Amino acid sequence: MHRPNLDEFELIARYLAPLARGESGAFGLLDDAAILDIVPGQRLVATADALIEGVHFFPGDPPELIGRKLLRVNLSDLAAMGAVPFAYLLTMALRDEATADWVEAFARGLGVDQKIFSVTLIGGDTTATNGPIALSATALGYVSLNGGLRRSGARAGDRVFVSGTIGDGAMGLKVLTKKLRGLGKDDRDYLKHRFRLPEPRVALGQRLQGIASAAIDVSDGLAGDLGHICVASGVGAVIEVARVPLSAAARHAVGTDPQLLETVVAGGDDYEMLFMAPADRTDEIVTVASESGVPVTEIGSVEIGQGVTLLGKDGSPIELESHGYKHF
Ligand SMILES: [Mg+2]
Structure with missing residues (x-):
C-alpha cells in the first residue's frame, strides 16, 4: 500500500x-x-x-x-x-x-x-x-428553469462574437516552452500570465442568457471550439481572421512571425467566451459586455452548411494545418 x-x-x-x-x-x-x-x-x-x-x-x-x-x-x-x-x-x-x-x-x-x-x-x-x-x-x-446556454442554438444569419483577446494562452505556452522568441520581457510575462491564470467570463455568461443563441468557452482553440458549435447546431460558420481581437503582446508576436496567426486561430487555453446571437441583438450584447466589464468583438457569421471557414484579409479562405489544441 x-x-x-x-x-x-x-x-x-x-x-x-x-x-x-x-x-x-x-x-x-x-x-x-x-x-x-x-x-x-x-x-x-x-x-x-x-x-x-x-x-x-x-x-x-x-x-x-x-x-x-x-x-x-x-x-x-x-x-x-x-x-x-x-x-x-x-x-x-x-x-x-x-x-x-x-x-x-x-x-x-x-x-x-x-x-x-x-x-x-x-x-x-x-x-x-x-x-x-x-x-x-x-x-x-x-x-x-428556463435559463442556461447551450452549444446547439446557433442559426444561419447569427453573428459570431468572442470576449477578451484570443491566442494569448497558446502563445504563453509557447513562451514557457521556449518556442516563441524575439519578444520583449513585458510581452513574454503577459503571455505566460494569460496561460497560467485565465479569466473565466462568469458574469458575461450569466448575462448572455436570453440573448446568445449558442455559447462555448475557448479551451481547444477558436476554430476547434467554433467547430463544436457548428456540429451541435447543424450549421457552418465563417470567421474573418483580421477581426479576431489580439492583445498588444500577441500583436507584437504576430508582427515578428505572421505564421503565429495559426496559433491564434487554432491554439487553445484562452478560456474566453465564444458565442452567437441574431444580428438584431447586437445592441444588447454591447450593453452586456460593458456591464460585465469584458470587451466583446464580432468576428464572423453563422451560415447554412457545415464546418468553419477562415477568411484572410483579401476575403479568400485560409487553410489551417491543425484545427485543435495539442498539449505539450
Ligand atoms: Mg468548455
Whole structure:
C-alpha cells in the first residue's frame, strides 16, 4: 500500500477544511459527502476538468497558480453554460515527495479564487500516486428553469462574437516552452500570465442568457471550439481572421512571425467566451459586455452548411494545418 508522507487527515484538516467554511453542508469535510440545499426554481449545472503535471502544467510551476487555474478552467465551463457557480469538489493525487509548502500554496491559490468567484470547497478526495500529479475539480452551479446556454442554438444569419483577446494562452505556452522568441520581457510575462491564470467570463455568461443563441468557452482553440458549435447546431460558420481581437503582446508576436496567426486561430487555453446571437441583438450584447466589464468583438457569421471557414484579409479562405489544441 502506497502512502504519502503528508498525513491525509492532517492535510485535509489544515489546508482544505478552511476552504469549506462557507458551506455548512460540507460538514468541515469530516463526513462522507456534502448535503446541499437545492434552490427551488433552479437547475443544477455540473462540470469536471482535470490538470495533469507534464500535460497541463510544468513540475516547477507555482502551486498557487496551479490551484487557481484548476478552479478557473472549471468555472469557465460553468460560464459557457450561463451558470452561477457556488461550490466545487477537489480530487488530488500527490506523490510521496509532496511537501506541506506545496499543498499550502496550492490551497492558498484556491482560497484567493474562492473569494473572487464566490465558491466554496465542499468535498473530494486526496490520494497518493507514483505518477505525475493529477488534480481534478468538479464545479457546481445553477441556472433558472428556463435559463442556461447551450452549444446547439446557433442559426444561419447569427453573428459570431468572442470576449477578451484570443491566442494569448497558446502563445504563453509557447513562451514557457521556449518556442516563441524575439519578444520583449513585458510581452513574454503577459503571455505566460494569460496561460497560467485565465479569466473565466462568469458574469458575461450569466448575462448572455436570453440573448446568445449558442455559447462555448475557448479551451481547444477558436476554430476547434467554433467547430463544436457548428456540429451541435447543424450549421457552418465563417470567421474573418483580421477581426479576431489580439492583445498588444500577441500583436507584437504576430508582427515578428505572421505564421503565429495559426496559433491564434487554432491554439487553445484562452478560456474566453465564444458565442452567437441574431444580428438584431447586437445592441444588447454591447450593453452586456460593458456591464460585465469584458470587451466583446464580432468576428464572423453563422451560415447554412457545415464546418468553419477562415477568411484572410483579401476575403479568400485560409487553410489551417491543425484545427485543435495539442498539449505539450
Ligand atoms: Mg468548455
